[in-house]
Amino acid sequence: MRRSHFRRTLAAVTLAATALTLAGCSGDDEEPTADSSPQAVAGGSTLDSTWPLTGLEVTGDESAAQDHPVIVTKIDNTSSSAPQVGLGSADMVVEELVEGGLTRLAVFFYSDLPDEVGPVRSMRASDIGIVSSTDATVVTSGAAPRTIKRISGAGIDFVAEGAAGITRATDRSAPYNVMADLTTIADKIDQQDEVRPDDYLPWGDESDFPQGQKATAITASFGGHTTEWKYQGGSYQNTNGYAGQGDEFSADNVLVLRVKVGDAGYLDPAGNPVPETEFEGKGEAMLFHGGQLVRGTWQKDGLDGTITLSTKAGKLTVPAGHTWIELVPQDNGSVQFN
Incomplete structure (x- = not known):
């Protein structure tokens, strides 16, 4: 890399x-080279x-x-x-x-x-x-x-x-x-060559998204903070965020990944233990898109691994678009929707 x-x-x-x-x-899958064939992804794009x-x-x-x-x-x-x-x-x-x-x-x-x-x-x-x-x-x-x-x-x-x-x-x-x-x-930044990074998520087409249950309002709780989403106008809007007007992040997808949280081993200046998200292994996944929810699981082999998603029916892809990922603690966090 x-x-x-x-x-x-x-x-x-x-x-x-x-x-x-x-x-x-x-x-406080392998990167293509110049002489290799482009790797195909969902929808026929490369x-x-x-x-x-x-x-x-x-x-x-x-x-x-x-x-x-x-x-x-x-x-x-x-x-x-x-x-x-x-x-x-x-x-x-x-x-x-x-x-x-x-x-x-x-x-x-x-x-x-x-x-x-x-x-x-x-x-x-x-x-x-x-x-x-x-x-x-x-x-x-x-x-x-x-x-x-x-x-x-x-x-x-x-x-x-x-x-x-x-x-x-x-x-x-x-x-x-x-x-x-x-x-x-x-x-x-001294970058020697122009190299396309690996896909962060397993991207797919709108037509790949399976039928889910209706979910137009989402609340992701981290303990001391909750992030609220409302599906309106074809995208998810953060209704309690702090972005400047006109500078909000409009999400085509909200992907909730339930994660284990450990202790980073030190305290902040106020005496609070500093948590450490263990973003590897596997856990529950909730993919919100188009006002619907599809449940599944996520897997990530090692801290530098890529994320894969699946349901009982098989591989799950994320419709191409802008995605907000919520790394919600599996023990002390919660996710609600209606």
Whole structure:
């Protein structure tokens, strides 16, 4: 797998800046080659003509092999983050548990890089399982020292405060004022070749989606935070989110994966244990699309493995489109719908 070299070439400024910002963190199938035949996917499209994070067809003269890697930005998901910036440009979002039963967003950008996203917050060890399969670069405000050690040990590149493209907004309060220009960050990433990342999810066509049960309202609870969705106008809208008006993430799919949660082994500055989502193995899956729910199971072999979905009838694919993934704890979380 390819690796960007931004962290290594700017190690001094990035790691030094990370050290300064730690106190502000809250606890803190094979890739096709040039001479190989494109791999076919559902609907007759090929990997080189679809976007890896949405499964949607690439239009015009564009290519799904970009001159930058997938860029995942860690964005705050509390009322203090309002208004969140950049969600409307994202390909995909993963919501993960953090300390206190709250959540944080891992926002995936690839087909479109906005010049402002945020507020940017710190990484967690949970991010290893979330970003590894795409060989992504993570944009973060920093992280706890043991988290940095584990993220680096997993071979994940990250860009922290102090690097070009990450600034502090003067109209927001710290630590909710770190913003990122992904165009500037992408320009600084030394990517040797344009390589299309692997598909994040098993994409399929609308016609592949099986008949499910009606479900137009969803509530995903993480303990201290719930995320609510309403199916309207052909997509799912987050009715209690913090995105700026006109900058909301409109989801074609909401994919709920019930996950095990362990202990990261340290406390945040407020004394709360920091949880760690164990995003590998298997568990219950709930795929919401078109106002319907299909139940199944998910499987992921290793933290860097890709996600597969299945029902009792066999393989389950996700209709191509923008997807919000809820990593809901299987023990202390819950999912309701009507």
